[in-house]
Amino acid sequence: MSIFVDNNTRLLVQGITGREGQFHTRQCIEYGTNVVAGVTPGKGGQKMDDVPVFNCVAEARAKAGANCAMIFVPPPFAADAIMEAADAGVELIVCITEGIPVMDMMKVKNYIKNKPVRLIGPNCPGIITPGECKVGIMPGPTHKPGGPIGVVSRSGTLTYEVVHQLTQQGIGQTTCLGIGGDPVNGTNFIDCLEAFQADDDTTGIVMVGEIGGDAEEKAAAFIKENVTKPVVGFIAGLTAPPGRRMGHAGAIVSGGSGTAQGKIDAMKACGIHVCENLGTLGELCASVF
Amino acid sequence: MKIHEYQAKELYRKYGVPAPEGSVAFTPDEARAVAEKLGGYPVVVKAQIHAGGRGKGGGVKLAKSLEEVGTLAGEIIGMNLVTHQTGPQGQTVRKVLVEQGLNIAKELYLSILPDRATATNVIMASEAGGMDIEAVAADTPEKIIKVHVDPLLGIQGYHCRQVAFGLNIPVAAMKEFTKLLANLYKLFVQTDCSLVEINPLVLTADDRVIALDAKVDIDSNALYRHKEILEYRDTDEEDPLEVEASEYNLNYINLGGGGKCRRRDGGERVPHHPQRPQRQRHPDQHFRRHPALRRAGPGRGGSGQESGSESTRGGAHGRHQRGSGPAHPGRIGPEPDHRQEPEGRGPENSGDRRIVSPFCFLALMGEREQKYN
Numbered sequence: 001m002s003i004f005v006d007n008n009t010r011l012l013v014q015g016i017t018g019r020e021g022q023f024h025t026r027q028c029i030e031y032g033t034n035v036v037a038g039v040t041p042g043k044g045g046q047k048m049d050d051v052p053v054f055n056c057v058a059e060a061r062a063k064a065g066a067n068c069a070m071i072f073v074p075p076p077f078a079a080d081a082i083m084e085a086a087d088a089g090v091e092l093i094v095c096i097t098e099g100i101p102v103m104d105m106m107k108v109k110n111y112i113k114n115k116p117v118r119l120i121g122p123n124c125p126g127i128i129t130p131g132e133c134k135v136g137i138m139p140g141p142t143h144k145p146g147g148p149i150g151v152v153s154r155s156g157t158l159t160y161e162v163v164h165q166l167t168q169q170g171i172g173q174t175t176c177l178g179i180g181g182d183p184v185n186g187t188n189f190i191d192c193l194e195a196f197q198a199d200d201d202t203t204g205i206v207m208v209g210e211i212g213g214d215a216e217e218k219a220a221a222f223i224k225e226n227v228t229k230p231v232v233g234f235i236a237g238l239t240a241p242p243g244r245r246m247g248h249a250g251a252i253v254s255g256g257s258g259t260a261q262g263k264i265d266a267m268k269a270c271g272i273h274v275c276e277n278l279g280t281l282g283e284l285c286a287s288v289f
Numbered sequence: 290m291k292i293h294e295y296q297a298k299e300l301y302r303k304y305g306v307p308a309p310e311g312s313v314a315f316t317p318d319e320a321r322a323v324a325e326k327l328g329g330y331p332v333v334v335k336a337q338i339h340a341g342g343r344g345k346g347g348g349v350k351l352a353k354s355l356e357e358v359g360t361l362a363g364e365i366i367g368m369n370l371v372t373h374q375t376g377p378q379g380q381t382v383r384k385v386l387v388e389q390g391l392n393i394a395k396e397l398y399l400s401i402l403p404d405r406a407t408a409t410n411v412i413m414a415s416e417a418g419g420m421d422i423e424a425v426a427a428d429t430p431e432k433i434i435k436v437h438v439d440p441l442l443g444i445q446g447y448h449c450r451q452v453a454f455g456l457n458i459p460v461a462a463m464k465e466f467t468k469l470l471a472n473l474y475k476l477f478v479q480t481d482c483s484l485v486e487i488n489p490l491v492l493t494a495d496d497r498v499i500a501l502d503a504k505v506d507i508d509s510n511a512l513y514r515h516k517e518i519l520e521y522r523d524t525d526e527e528d529p530l531e532v533e534a535s536e537y538n539l540n541y542i543n544l545g546g547g548g549k550c551r552r553r554d555g556g557e558r559v560p561h562h563p564q565r566p567q568r569q570r571h572p573d574q575h576f577r578r579h580p581a582l583r584r585a586g587p588g589r590g591g592s593g594q595e596s597g598s599e600s601t602r603g604g605a606h607g608r609h610q611r612g613s614g615p616a617h618p619g620r621i622g623p624e625p626d627h628r629q630e631p632e633g634r635g636p637e638n639s640g641d642r643r644i645v646s647p648f649c650f651l652a653l654m655g656e657r658e659q660k661y662n
């Protein structure tokens with residue numbers, strides 16, 4: 001088993017004819033993902049390789065039966081693309097785009113709040129169930145199919161590093177996903193932890209956080225109460241100087257939270273195995289899992 | 290992106306948020322000319338740098354005569370202003386705002402910013418405004434009221450009233466205050482701010498509310514739709530290395546001392562094979578390929594010196610480290626600074642850098658064409 005994506009995922013790619021969209025669609029297909037449609041307004045009727053392109057998501061969904069959308073639309077139009085997919089009833093939306101204005105994402109988040117849709121990202125590498133389905137830009141071959149570990153991360157490249165080390169240790173993954181580095185995103189740590197906890201094939205979880213906000217602190221508290229599977233954690237940004245890129249009203253909102261050390265302490269206090277040296281994460285996982 | 294107080298006040302006036310009369314001046318002569326037009330004393334001379342805490346640092350002075358305006362402007366322009374927000378090395382002042390001095394009855398605090406956890410815009414306000422707001426937030430957070438606004442709904446009358454009553458605004462100033470807040474919210478949304486902050490927002494003896502200070506930070510991701518705001522960019526206030534990197538569309542943050550960068554992944558960047566940077570290339574090689582990054586290179590002799598001569602925020606920090614010996618060949622980024630982090634993180638942390646940083650550099654260089662399988 002796995003979470004959110006598997007063999008039944010029928011993928012639609014928004015922005016499929018752009019350079020990045022094209023490249024990564026091909027990579028996903030090569031990995032084995034079932035890509036059933038693409039959307040580029042104005043290019044309906046064309047094909048990208050063998051994938052039919054439609055003008056809008058509703059049409060693509062109706063004609064191709066997609067249940068998941070991957071978004072490669074440039075930042076000025078990405079929020080619109082997410083809302084279009086949500087409005088068309090797509091169940092899972094994975095937005096890769098980086099650089100969406102916060103104001104746009106706030107609207108998106110409130111717009112989809114009461115809809116039966118899950119948004120992953122934006123500004124994320126996507127999600128992969130190794131051996132079954134890849135929806136994103138991660139290096140597929142780094143992953144080892146068959147489980148039993150789930151990986152969730154706020155970072156992109158760090159996720160690849162973590163997965164690489166797991167694979168080198170002979171530890172496979174059920175599902176790996178990045179929830180994105182933007183301040184306002186769709187799926188959060190807790191959603192993923194909940195799903196991994198409920199997934200029978202997942203026996204342990206790796207969680208990679210970073211400085212800023214309090215998502216890690218909240219996740220740690222959640223783990224303490226609700227997660228019985230072992231969790232290994234890592235926080236990026238231990239060496240970032242305090243105060244950089246933090247407006248002083250921002251500091252008021254979060255009080256003392258947001259620092260790497262604060263997050264590490266919170267995680268340790270909740271029974272998470274915190275790795276303080278990324279180079280040894282694989283070994284730590286081998287001993288914990 | 291940060292802008293200056295005088296620019297923020299321009300925006301405020303445009304949106305109907307009252308601010309004192311005043312203008313920017315680059316020389317004492319210009320400062321005097323502005324003061325003459327204001328026609329009345331006291332006049333306040335305020336250092337314009339991209340950091341707050343100027344009052345406590347000696348960058349805000351009251352002048353009672355034209356002569357004094359010139360003298361104070363002469364003192365402030367060119368000074369190295371150190372505040373809790375500039376870091377110990379301070380920031381050179383290149384211009385001042387000369388404005389009306391107001392008769393302050395009460396100093397309030399008012400700000401709006403996006404709240405990431407709830408995806409709402411949060412209005413924060415306090416009766417305990419002024420130069421000690423950080424202490425208020427730390428010691429008596431209950432003195433700060435918060436009102437959340439749904440971004441799809443926008444600000445409503447009841448939001449404004451909630452804040453107004455929370456601040457004990459006198460009845461006579463009520464209407465003016467709610468109008469100010471609604472206008473400030475409009476400014477916040479329409480110019481894609483990541484923060485608008487007025488500290489202090491003053492109540493005058495004759496029941497007017499006026500923004501004495503003005504801070505506006507803009508979401509850089511939204512600058513593409515605010516060309517007029519881009520004109521406000523002041524690269525004198527930014528780290529020279531970061532300015533140079535930005536000319537190449539690189540997202541680089543100087544952390545002082547050596548070269549380091551924020552990861553730039555996700556989005557439309559193409560990821561790279563994890564093994565590659567460690568095995569086939571020394572990460573330093575990536576520095577060599579870009580002048581901006583080359584100069585930020587990790588503690589390599591002369592080139593390191595170069596980056597130490599500028600007035601970067603981490604300048605002092607960097608010089609200290611460069612004195613500490615030759616570069617560690619396997620390490621990227623600065624030596625751990627034991628002064629700043631007394632608990633001291635030694636070699637156990639170097640693994641972190643060794644493995645993480647090459648990705649940063651690769652992603653940063655945007656080598657998107659590389660195949661990863």
Ligand SMILES: Nc1ncnc2c1ncn2[C@@H]1O[C@H](COP(=O)(O)OP(=O)(O)O)[C@@H](O)[C@H]1O
Pocket residue numbers: 309333335340341342343344345349388389390391392393396419420488489501502503
């Ligand atoms: N125009 C003015 N008239 C009277 N007092 C002022 C004026 N501008 C600033 N001040 C005083 O100086 C203090 C600091 O100024 P401010 O603009 O808030 O700078 P900073 O926040 O950087 O210290 C204010 O709290 C206020 O008491």
Ligand SMILES: [Mg+2]
Pocket residue numbers: 341342419420488489502
């Ligand atoms: Mg102030």
